[in-house]
Amino acid sequence: MGEKIIDVKNLVKTFGDHEVLKKIDFSVEKGEVICIIGSSGSGKSTLLRCINHLETPTSGDILFHNEVVKNTQKSLTKYRSCVGMVFQSFNLFDNMNVLENCMFGVRKVLHLSKEEARTRAITHLKEVGMAPYINARPSQLSGGQKQRVAIARGLCMNPEVLLFDEPTSALDPEMVGEVLSVMKSLASQGLTMIIVTHEMEFAKNVSTRTIFMDNGYVVEDESPEILFNHPKNERTKEFLHRYMEAKVS
């Protein structure tokens, strides 16, 4: 077993009286590719956002290398520079071009030199096939291209873990493939990732562990072979069954 990077302990998150996450416990080891699946509203995004503290947990802790992540700017800055996030809506900076988007965090958060930032940016933009577009503005790119830039921007920070919240859900179907193939290649390079997704094929083929969430609980946390072929829980079976039906029709 690899080295433990993130530990989620007794995580509870409520919005008003609505308890969205109910005592979540799980940990992430180096090199794991964890896919989180589950129906809409089950709390997947909230879990991911709590993991990098975009939402402050109501109770419970997030541990990073066995240390509790404190809710101070200093400790959050350090933590978030190691745990990147890719969003469904890309969230690229509209006032910067592609190259500047990728250099931004390296300069402003890691405080590295311009040369280093540029080298990293070009390297990772090449990796996602977006290097020719360094001068383009986000508004001039397609959804798939934007998402690949967003992934490159995340990689430029040299994160230990990269979180993805439904990275292909906002894309036209013909662009889903290009983003998934980039993610697949990152997985094969051993990057640790937590991916919330509705792409079941991807989860089945690429993840090393799949988590099924329902109604704020982690219902099943298994290898994809077991979860997809022999789910133990009734709810998991139902969800997968519904999913298969939707796909056939």
Next chain:
Amino acid sequence: MEYGLLLSSTPGAEGSLFAWCAFLLKKYSGMFLSATWTTFYVAVIGTIIGFILGFLVGITNTIVIHKEDNPIKKVLLHILKWIVAIYSEIFRDTPMIVQGMVIYYGLRQNDVMISSVMAGILVIVLNTGAYMGETVRAGINSIDKGQEEGALAMGMSHFGAMMTIILPQAIKNVIPEMGNTFLSNLKMTSVLNVIGVSELFLMAKTAGGAYYKYYESYMVIAIIYLVLCFVINRILAFVEKKTKGRKDYELATEYITGD
């Protein structure tokens, strides 16, 4: 010969509008020039400081108070937001001419010997701040929240994200409105004559009063305002066009690979 006469003595009761305008302009050229300058710098200084105030007001209005923040910070933020709300309400709901009187005489009666020019600038600053605050708030809110999250998620602070991502875009969006505000301030300086600021309006009143030629005298400053605003309008249009930037981009061909 006739020209010399025109310039040295009054055009007389039968003199044309043009003749009287030229006469007044010549006779009071120094005063009109200095009044134009006063109008201009009161408007410029008042507007610039007003913009800064407006940005502070606008930013304050967009601060979100989180439940998890520490109690002292929460209380201070609430107080600050209240002060800002009351201030902008007062200055948007009263006429500038009245504000001028209240501030100038109010301060002087309380032994703050402010000059009329300083009081005039102060009135413009406070007015601009109140209006720009609204514009800036709307400008900031129009920038999609996701970009700030993108910055936060890589380790930027709220403040850092505001300064590097949100504000630059918000400023770009409010530039046209900033231009309008400046032009409107330039014209609104005219109300400052009531507290004795020697700007164009007061000058016209003085010059016109000397010969009982108000029509002609105000025509002179109308033209001065017109020329000033026209020139500034052109400059602003140019700046706005410049900030729009290019629509296309160049492919970095050195990175295009065979596949």
